[in-house]
Amino acid sequence: MALFGVAIAVATVFFRYHTIASILKWLALTLFAYVITAFVIGPDWRAVAHDTFIPSLPKGHAASAMIVAILGTTISPYLFFWQASQEIEEQKAAGRRMVARRGATRHELGVRGMDVGVGTLFSNLVMYFIILTTALTLHRHGITDIETSKQAAEALIPLAGKFAALLFTIGILGVGFLAIPTLAGSAAYAYAETFGWHQGLDAKFKSARAFYGIVICSTVVGIALDFAKISPVKALFYTAVINGLLAPFLLVGVLLVATDRKIMRNQPSSPLSVASVCITTLLMFAAAIGMFVL
DSSP, X not given: OHHHHHHHHHHHHHSOHHHHHHHHHHHGGGGHXXXXXXXXXXXXXXXXXXXXXXXXXXXXXXHHHHHHHHHHHHSOHHHHHHHHHHHHHHHHHXXXXXXXXXXXXXXXXXHHHHHHHHHHHHHHHHHHHHHHHHIIIIITTTOOOOOSHHHHHHHHHHHHOHHHHHHHHHXXXXXXXXXXXXXXXXXXXXXXXXXXXXXXXXXXXXXXXXXXXXXXXXXXXXXXXXXXXXXXXXXXXXXXXXXXXXXXXXXXXXXXXXXXXXXXXXXXXXXXXXXXXXXHHHHHHHHHHHHHHO
């Protein structure tokens, strides 16, 4: 695990943005291992479709907390920093070095909208199949107290076969390679924006020591947690719950900015986008309240 984390930290510091972006894009394909795993198991698709579109309401605190965690995983606060920062990295890679821009063209907005839309679609598709796979195997057989990803993969062998367990393991490794630079990078971008540090994955280490320092420190903390007596699965769950509680407040801020014509240079978000975010924000607040009330 230590070598795994160190290798990713070194690559994040010394590789340039386009190299890192290309690696992450190819690694994203490993997430489809979860989709394949679900088909290998061979569920009753009619029952799956029924439970997907007519789900049961959460009952009790634990179920409500799980809803908040799912929302916190889907709409995590760090993603806002990562997405916005990568847009700037793309602009820099294209040779645009202006400090301030005077708006975006319709074509640029369309391309970015498609990029975010397709990414959101596939990320939620993968999440759906992860939930489906664990529901059809571990949860169905009463295995709900998993402490590590290794235990999850091993528990799948007698339930779904070695091939399904192998695919699940590939997916876990892919998620790890994707998550570490993304999470560490998001924290670095957030701190850099707050304190006005020189930043960017294309920057040299000497010119962005503080930025890369956060990347390294975040990775070191992650490695240290692996040696601490902390359940990584529970840590991920509670982190997702915290994200689910914080995200709606951040969405309110996003709404205020996105609808301000002056800040958006007369290019505010469309009424449909605003309505979608408003509904999402209200649902997230409702889920958070439900977790404490139910």
